Amino acid sequence: MKWEVYEVSSPVRHYTGGRFHTTGEPFPLIDPVDGRTVGTVPEADRATVDAAVRAAREALSGPWASYTAADRARMLHRIADGIEARFEEFVAAECADTGKPRELAAAVDVPRGVANFRAYADLSVSRGEQAWHTEAPEGRGALNYTVRKPLGVVAVVAPWNLPLLLLTWKVAPALAMGNTVVAKPSELTPSTAHLLAEVIDAAQLPAGVFNLVHGHGADAAGAWLTGHPGVDAVAFTGESATGSAIMRAAADHLTPVSFELGGKNAGLVFADADLEAAVAGTLRSSFTNSGQVCLCTERVYVERPVFEEFAEALARGAREVAYGPMVSAEHRDKVLGHLRRAAGDGRVLAGGGAPEFGDARDGGFWVRPTVLAGLPEDHPAVREEIFGPVVHLAPFDTEEEAVALANAGPYGLAATVWTGDLARAHRVAPRLDVGIAWVNTWNLRDLRTPFGGVKASGIGREGGHHSLDFFSEPMNVCVRI
Ligand code: NAD
Ligand code: 6OD
Numbered sequence: 001m002k003w004e005v006y007e008v009s010s011p012v013r014h015y016t017g018g019r020f021h022t023t024g025e026p027f028p029l030i031d032p033v034d035g036r037t038v039g040t041v042p043e044a045d046r047a048t049v050d051a052a053v054r055a056a057r058e059a060l061s062g063p064w065a066s067y068t069a070a071d072r073a074r075m076l077h078r079i080a081d082g083i084e085a086r087f088e089e090f091v092a093a094e095c096a097d098t099g100k101p102r103e104l105a106a107a108v109d110v111p112r113g114v115a116n117f118r119a120y121a122d123l124s125v126s127r128g129e130q131a132w133h134t135e136a137p138e139g140r141g142a143l144n145y146t147v148r149k150p151l152g153v154v155a156v157v158a159p160w161n162l163p164l165l166l167l168t169w170k171v172a173p174a175l176a177m178g179n180t181v182v183a184k185p186s187e188l189t190p191s192t193a194h195l196l197a198e199v200i201d202a203a204q205l206p207a208g209v210f211n212l213v214h215g216h217g218a219d220a221a222g223a224w225l226t227g228h229p230g231v232d233a234v235a236f237t238g239e240s241a242t243g244s245a246i247m248r249a250a251a252d253h254l255t256p257v258s259f260e261l262g263g264k265n266a267g268l269v270f271a272d273a274d275l276e277a278a279v280a281g282t283l284r285s286s287f288t289n290s291g292q293v294c295l296c297t298e299r300v301y302v303e304r305p306v307f308e309e310f311a312e313a314l315a316r317g318a319r320e321v322a323y324g325p326m327v328s329a330e331h332r333d334k335v336l337g338h339l340r341r342a343a344g345d346g347r348v349l350a351g352g353g354a355p356e357f358g359d360a361r362d363g364g365f366w367v368r369p370t371v372l373a374g375l376p377e378d379h380p381a382v383r384e385e386i387f388g389p390v391v392h393l394a395p396f397d398t399e400e401e402a403v404a405l406a407n408a409g410p411y412g413l414a415a416t417v418w419t420g421d422l423a424r425a426h427r428v429a430p431r432l433d434v435g436i437a438w439v440n441t442w443n444l445r446d447l448r449t450p451f452g453g454v455k456a457s458g459i460g461r462e463g464g465h466h467s468l469d470f471f472s473e474p475m476n477v478c479v480r481i
Contacts, residue, residue: 003033003361006096008191009089012041014048014214015197017055018207023048024215029190032099032325035363041190044213044221049182052211053230056153056180059208064180069125072176075205076121080114082199093191094164099325099364100289113164113192116172119447124176124468136480143479148472150178151256152232155225157217157246158193159238160186160327161292161387167193170235170258171210173467182211182231184221188327190214217242229253233471236260237294239385240411240456258470259459260452262385263294263413266406268428269310270399270419271303277440278418279313285416285442286391287321287369295414295436295443298386300393301405307395311373314393315350318369323389325365332365335388338381339370342392346375351389383409399428407433412454416442435461 012029013020026040044052067075083090087110094105131145154174158167163185174181185193197212215221217238226234227249234250236243237260250257267285269278285297302310326332332354339352351370356362369389375382382392396402406415414436419425429437435453438444445451448464460470 004095004102005033006031006092008039008093008096010195010198011039012190012194012214013197014042014044014052015194015201015210015212016048016052017058017211018201020197020201027187029097030328031096032327032365034360035329035365036360038096039191041187041214044215046224049213049221049224049228052182052213053153053225053228055208056182056211057230059180059206060150060152062208063206064178064209067178069127069176072178073121073125075203076117076172076176078203079196079199079205080117080121082203083110083114083117083196086195086199090164090192090195093195094189097163097189097191098160098327101322101324104289104324109162109165109192112162113168113196115447116165116168120172120176120467123448123464124173127465127468134478141481143481145477145479147475147477148177149475151471151473152179153230154179154181154471155228155231155234156181156183157222157226157234157236157238158183158185160189161289161294163189164192164196166237166260168196169462170237170467171196173462174235174471175205175209177468177472179233179471180209180211182213182225184213184215184225187214187216218245223249226250226255227252231255233257235470243459256470257459258462260294260462261413261456261458262387262411263453263457264299264383264385264409264411265295265297265414265416265434266432267297267300267416268402268406268418269300269302269306270402270417270421270424271306272420272424273418273440274420275306275310275313279310279317281416281418281440281442282314282391283317283321287318287323287389288443290323290326290367290369291389291391292327292387293443296387297416297442298391299382300391301396301402302393303402304395304397307393311349311371311393314391315371318350318371321369323369325361326367326388327365329365331387332367335367335386335390338384338386338388338390339367342372342375342379342381345379346381346392347373349373349393377405377408385411399424403428403431410456413457414438414453
């Protein structure tokens with residue numbers, strides 16, 4: 001079989017104070033499809049992180065301070081135009097870094113990067129503020145109104161699974177509200193963030209308003225940035241354990257945090273569901289981006305009368321689904337470790353293990369889409385986030401039991417309910433301990449809606465006005481009249 005080889009069009013560099021540079025030791029950038037090195041990334045030292053934060057602070061009192069909300073919105077649209085103008089370069093860079101299929105990057109990652117800038121530009125200018133008339137004791141009145149001010153310097157730390165989408169999901173609302181930003185993408189997937197810096201530079205955003213540093217997380221650029229005393233807020237997407245580490249670092253300076261963390265999302269399939277749609281939907285929800293989406297379904301509970309039929313159809317679909325590699329050798333090994341243990345303790349209905357291609361892809365980090373069954377609920381493969389193309393199936397007998405199974409465990413990001421009974425849909429969905437529930441669909445996104453998780457899946461909500469609220473400070477002005 002032939003596969004596409006993607007190249008990154010521009011070498012990855014830091015962007016601080018309006019200047020591109022490669023300060024720091026370079027480390028290799030690997031294409032997960034075949035394991036070949038596609039470039040190098042400069043590892044930011046502490047001085048580079050300090051310089052980025054300093055540039056961001058200085059920019060708060062530069063020309064950016066006099067931009068109106070409408071000026072900022074126009075700038076965001078200009079950035080969106082710039083991404084669109086270099087669409088194919090962004091797609092190629094996303095594919096080279098992540099190994100994801102071109103169709104996915106071209107249909108989801110890059111268009112959503114554009115949409116994030118446009119959506120927050122439009123929302124921020126159509127925003128109103130609250131006002132209250134107050135009766136004063138002397139008989140005259142007062143008018144209270146709320147003013148929203150930027151927080152200051154915002155640190156944005158992003159993961160590797162949807163690199164451009166998740167970075168811009170935070171950068172766009174932060175800029176829309178007048179903040180300055182220091183962003184750090186994942187060390188595994190820095191290329192689209194670099195292209196974004198080039199687009200922002202060409203759009204002539206004032207120097208220092210957007211800064212980009214590259215490097216690793218723990219004891220490196222990520223930790224130095226999120227624990228930096230010059231940072232006024234941290235917006236982070238990644239693993240729950242990393243969220244805890246960032247929170248500890250941020251605590252020293254009482255820095256506010258917004259966290260989108262891990263998940264172990266459940267699907268519930270009732271016997272009254274359109275089974276064909278439930279199978280197709282579950283294939284999509286479990287195997288999109290090879291399961292490397294925080295919203296992916298890793299546990300499916302199926303009402304007993306249709307369990308065997310559903311399991312058979314899902315296993316058949318899993319054998320045919322198109323898929324890409326895991327992002328790194330380390331992540332591939334973690335997923336394969338789960339599969340080895342699960343194979344000993346339960347049943348493998350499809351997939352299991354790594355494929356053999358007999359070509360250069362054998363140097364990459366592939367795992368076959370896998371359907372498991374028969375594991376106890378406290379098994380690591382059922383309880384822990386795998387973040388790979390692996391789904392476990394188990395039967396249930398009552399609606400009550402289905403809800404309890406879905407709600408078990410430490411996470412609470414998303415869930416999907418498949419049912420043909422409207423009353424059941426409205427009864428079950430709000431009882432799920434998650435931030436996002438879908439009924440008869442998956443990952444249908446409206447960017448204005450609240451996005452985030454409960455329990456170990458996050459702190460706070462992003463999306464629409466939730467993001468604009470996080471990235472600004474409300475202040476009350478009371479005027480005697
Ligand atoms: P990760 O937590 O390992 O890394 C995310 C980012 O944090 C990277 O840029 C990394 O360099 C940085 N980082 C790591 N340690 C750090 C530290 N101590 N201090 C500061 N920064 C640090 O996550 P990942 O492996 O890149 O991404 C996969 C995880 O992200 C999964 O758990 C997944 O569920 C989660 N995720 C959640 C959402 C959501 O919206 N809830 C979305 C996407 C991914
Ligand atoms: O669609 C989004 O806005 C979003 N935040 C998706 C997150 C996916 C996690 O991997």
